[in-house]
Amino acid sequence: MSVTRRTLLGASLALPALPAFAQGAEIGTAARPLKIGATAGPHSQVLEHVEKIAAREGLILKIVPFTDYITPNAALAAKDLDANCYQHQPFLDQAVKDRGLPLVAVGKTMIFPMGLYSRRVKAIAELANGARVAVPNDPTNGGRALALLAANGAFKLTPGADFRATVADIVENPKRLRIIELEAAQIPRTLDEVDAAAINTNFAIPAGLNPVRDAIAIESADSPYANLIAVHRDNRDAPWVKRLLAAYQNDDVKKFVADTFQGSVIPAF
Numbered sequence: 636m637s638v639t640r641r642t643l644l645g646a647s648l649a650l651p652a653l654p655a656f657a658q659g660a661e662i663g664t665a666a667r668p669l670k671i672g673a674t675a676g677p678h679s680q681v682l683e684h685v686e687k688i689a690a691r692e693g694l695i696l697k698i699v700p701f702t703d704y705i706t707p708n709a710a711l712a713a714k715d716l717d718a719n720c721y722q723h724q725p726f727l728d729q730a731v732k733d734r735g736l737p738l739v740a741v742g743k744t745m746i747f748p749m750g751l752y753s754r755r756v757k758a759i760a761e762l763a764n765g766a767r768v769a770v771p772n773d774p775t776n777g778g779r780a781l782a783l784l785a786a787n788g789a790f791k792l793t794p795g796a797d798f799r800a801t802v803a804d805i806v807e808n809p810k811r812l813r814i815i816e817l818e819a820a821q822i823p824r825t826l827d828e829v830d831a832a833a834i835n836t837n838f839a840i841p842a843g844l845n846p847v848r849d850a851i852a853i854e855s856a857d858s859p860y861a862n863l864i865a866v867h868r869d870n871r872d873a874p875w876v877k878r879l880l881a882a883y884q885n886d887d888v889k890k891f892v893a894d895t896f897q898g899s900v901i902p903a904f
Contacts (some may be wrong), residue, residue: 664688664715664876671879672707672719673863674820675700676841677900678862680719681745681883684891689882694875703820706774712736716865718879720744721837723776725798729746732897733774739871741862745892745904748858749776749783750850753828756853759787764810766830772816774799779860780833781805781814787852798860836899846899853892857892861903 648745660667669689669760673679679700686696699716701707707719708730718741732735756762770780778800785792791807792800802814816827822832823842836846844852856858862884866876884904892900 641876644879655828656816661759662873663694663696663878669697669718669875669879670697670716672699672716672721674704674707674712674721674837675702675724676837677745677747678721678837680895681888681892681900685883685888688877688885690830692873692878692882694878695895697877704776708734708736708738708865711738711865715871717870717875718864718866720864720883721862722865723775723862725779725860726773727863727865731776736794737868738865739868740865741871741876742864743861743881744863744883746858746901746903748854748863748899749779749833749835749848749860750844750846750854751780751831751833751852752826752837752839752844752849753785753831753851754827754849759784759789759831759867762789762830763827765813766810767813767815769815769817769829769832770827770836771822771833773819774801776819776833776835777801779815779854783833783852783854784812787877796868840896840899845897847897 640854644744650782663669663738679698682698686698707721710716711719724740727740729819731738771777775798779797781792781800782798784790789812790805793804793806817825819835820836820838823838826832839846864879870876889902892902
């Protein structure tokens with residue numbers, strides 16, 4: 636059960652090439668679109684709909700896709716982005732704590748319930764002794780996965796353990812399940828190689844997995860992990876922030892999410 640956690644929040648990663656826009660132009664105009672980063676998949680899909688709503692109100696967005704959880708915050712801290720939309724509050728708090736990033740949350744977006752998936756069993760109780768279970772290796776989603784497993788009887792955690800739990804907090808593991816920590820974005824590709832895997836919904840859906848239909852265990856709808864829009868703290872009171880939230884947090888977006896994701900993504904506003 637001993638696994639080395641790769642602490643990605645301290646990693647130094649090259650940022651993707653971001654588009655250059657006219658210097659000095661007002662943010663949210665055609666000359667200087669509001670650059671908002673998001674992970675590919677559901678986050679970007681919802682933002683594409685928000686982009687249309689915002690445009691009707693004269694706010695022009697430029698969606699910048701990412702494939703990992705680390706670079707969107709690094710880009711936002713460097714002001715290569717104006718906002719990002721992909722993480723929950725515990726993850727943002729950990730990033731700010733670990734790296735001193737000058738980022739703040741300005742509004743909630745969606746809840747993407749984490750699910751446990753398997754090609755080999757239909758229930759957690761069917762996992763064999765010594766089964767290998769993949770979980771995200773970032774500090775908050777890793778603990779979130781362990782909490783999901785514990786809540787469904789896979790093992791017991793130290794009393795009071797929450798999303799900050801690590802494998803060291805597993806105090807009773809009768810089946811000697813082996814926890815394999817991997818980068819969250821990579822886990823769907825390992826599903827055939829492990830006995831089960833905890834996968835964030837924004838990575839599950841692009842992999843063809845429907846959390847409502849395919850997960851053998853899933854977080855409840857009252858999950859505390861509501862995703863959010865984050866900005867650089869210098870911009871928390873910028874006029875475009877309220878306009879962006881108005882384009883996102885409305886009934887039109889709720890309907891789009893309900894029609895598109897059929898319950899696997901839940902509005903948090």
